[in-house]
Amino acid sequence: MIRFEDVTKRYADGTVAVDDLSLEVPRGGITVLVGPSGCGKTTSLRMINRMVEPTSGRILLEGEDISRRPAAQLRRHIGYVIQHAGLFPHRTVLANVMTVPRLLGWDRGKARAAAIEAIEKVGLTQDQAKRYPAQLSGGQQQRVGVARALAGDPTVVLMDEPFSAVDPIVRGDLQAEVRRLQQDLGITIVMVTHDIDEALTLGDKIAVMGYGGHLAQFASPAELLAEPADDFVADFVGKDRGYRALSFAAPDVPVRQERTVRVGESVAAGSGWVLVADEEGMPQGWVDVAGWGGPVPAEKVRRFGTVAEAGASARTLLDAALSSPSGRGVVVEDGHLVGTVTADEVLAAMRREGHVATPPGRPGETP
Numbered sequence: 039m040i041r042f043e044d045v046t047k048r049y050a051d052g053t054v055a056v057d058d059l060s061l062e063v064p065r066g067g068i069t070v071l072v073g074p075s076g077c078g079k080t081t082s083l084r085m086i087n088r089m090v091e092p093t094s095g096r097i098l099l100e101g102e103d104i105s106r107r108p109a110a111q112l113r114r115h116i117g118y119v120i121q122h123a124g125l126f127p128h129r130t131v132l133a134n135v136m137t138v139p140r141l142l143g144w145d146r147g148k149a150r151a152a153a154i155e156a157i158e159k160v161g162l163t164q165d166q167a168k169r170y171p172a173q174l175s176g177g178q179q180q181r182v183g184v185a186r187a188l189a190g191d192p193t194v195v196l197m198d199e200p201f202s203a204v205d206p207i208v209r210g211d212l213q214a215e216v217r218r219l220q221q222d223l224g225i226t227i228v229m230v231t232h233d234i235d236e237a238l239t240l241g242d243k244i245a246v247m248g249y250g251g252h253l254a255q256f257a258s259p260a261e262l263l264a265e266p267a268d269d270f271v272a273d274f275v276g277k278d279r280g281y282r283a284l285s286f287a288a289p290d291v292p293v294r295q296e297r298t299v300r301v302g303e304s305v306a307a308g309s310g311w312v313l314v315a316d317e318e319g320m321p322q323g324w325v326d327v328a329g330w331g332g333p334v335p336a337e338k339v340r341r342f343g344t345v346a347e348a349g350a351s352a353r354t355l356l357d358a359a360l361s362s363p364s365g366r367g368v369v370v371e372d373g374h375l376v377g378t379v380t381a382d383e384v385l386a387a388m389r390r391e392g393h394v395a396t397p398p399g400r401p402g403e404t405p
């Protein structure tokens with residue numbers, strides 16, 4: 039839906055900020071532009087709303103060359119969020135958010151209603167709407183920035199390093215919020231970040247840009263981790279990409295049936311690790327039935343570590359298995375036991391589905 043065709047931007051001093059960029063941002067998802075400082079991310083983003091004009095090439099929005107549309111008209115459908123929110127300090131939150139619909143020519147009543155709706159969408163209260171930006175935390179100010187971008191009912195929202203100025207916990211909340219908003223509203227988000235973790239967390243598609251403003255790779259997070267196009271991308275994506283890739287694979291691991299007992303129920307000596315569940319079948323923990331038998335005492339029940347929801351990522355399944363005292367990870371659906379998986383079973387499923395390579399068999403080993 040946003041298509042860059044051979045787009046180059048050379049600034050007046052000769053700097054080539056973007057070099058022959060061609061890519062297609064899909065409609066209704068999050069596309070992230072990521073790369074080291076100065077690689078042309080911001081320039082690329084700003085060409086989408088014509089804050090910067092390409093030197094050559096063209097950009098199409100829904101098949102239409104944006105250079106043919108008056109910039110002001112184009113921007114009506116494109117929200118814009120910047121680092122530090124860029125709020126007017128002497129205007130209340132509500133007035134700040136109203137600026138966008140007012141610029142669109144909406145009357146005060148309609149602009150106010152749209153602003154209030156946008157403020158609620160980003161999780162701010164009516165009380166906070168009456169305050170001035172300085173009376174809010176950094177994370178809340180950033181929410182106001184997002185609300186302002188949404189108030190004009192855009193189809194596309196551009197975000198330039200929107201969360202880089204907030205602490206990691208707030209950042210995580212804001213990332214989740216942006217993902218939720220994108221899904222609820224069906225908008226297309228194009229986001230710039232220099233943080234590969236943020237790109238991998240949020241991006242449906244990621245454009246890794248390299249020095250000199252050229253596109254190094256345009257791919258999904260899973261593809262980027264599995265098959266970085268070159269050394270630059272491999273370095274940028276990071277050394278532990280094998281582990282990170284686990285988050286993006288949801289292998290079909292056969293779940294084994296697991297017998298459960300209740301506290302007070304008798305077990306035979308030497309049963310090994312037995313899963314304890316309550317009367318509704320909700321798993322509660324493991325009990326090690328080694329040198330004893332008889333009724334299970336509550337104080338012998340050990341928590342099971344993490345639990346995986348059915349259909350979870352390989353990372354979650356492995357984590358459940360590795361953190362379980364029995365080595366068997368508990369898989370649940372709506373809190374009810376489905377069964378258990380071991381780390382070996384998760385890895386075997388990963389191999390079967392081609393998510394991880396199968397090591398060549400050593401001599402004497404049966405395949």
Ligand SMILES: Nc1ncnc2c1ncn2[C@@H]1O[C@H](COP(=O)(O)OP(=O)(O)OP(=O)(O)O)[C@@H](O)[C@H]1O
Nearest residue numbers: 049051053055074075076077078079080081082232
């Ligand atoms: N108005 C301008 N005039 C001249 N050169 C510019 C201008 N704006 C940006 N540049 C240069 O173009 C290149 C790309 O800049 P841009 O801001 O697009 O990169 P970026 O990837 O967003 O960087 P950062 O992560 O540091 O913000 C840089 O070398 C920058 O110095």
